[in-house]
């Protein structure tokens with residue numbers, strides 16, 4: 001009877017291994033989805049920063065054009081002035097415009113350099129995000145088929161298990177199942193050298209002798225697992 005139970009446990013352990021994998025696969029995918037999502041978020045943040053910078057550069061260029069126009073108008077007016085005072089006034093205006101033009105050109109140059117750095121970063125993140133999204137798609141479909149395969153195998157095992165279980169005394173089966181579920185495995189364990197292979201406690205000598213005699217069903221007094229000895 002215990003042989004059958006040990007055999008049933010082998011089937012149960014395979015079922016549990018499949019169940020664990022069935023739980024693990026979606027968890028891993030979720031983890032990956034999260035990291036792809038973060039990368040995508042980073043990509044769109046960089047894009048927004050780039051657009052903002054382009055807008056600022058655009059604004060500066062408009063102002064630069066205005067300043068250049070103003071400079072041209074000053075030059076034209078300088079030719080038409082009649083007095084020294086008028087000439088000096090135009091000259092002052094022209095100097096201010098020139099200074100502003102220099103500032104704007106410097107600022108634009110700085111922004112263009114910054115833009116170049118951000119663009120390089122953007123391209124790098126974009127290609128990484130694209131690559132990871134693609135890999136994720138592939139992994140997702142692989143995980144799907146692996147999951148279907150595992151489910152089918154587990155269902156087959158469950159049918160086998162039902163047959164195996166039907167050959168075992170219901171009381172013994174019930175005891176075993178309770179312990180197996182509690183520990184999610186190892187409901188029936190071997191005793192070797194007087195030690196329970198489930199919890200590694202020493203079995204009391206009297207009980208150990210009973211187990212050795214191989215009559216009846218015994219449980220480890222510490223962990224409750226059904227115990228047996230290997231037949232010589």
Ligand SMILES: [Zn+2]
Pocket residue numbers: 196197198199200201220221222223224225
């Ligand atoms: Zn034990």
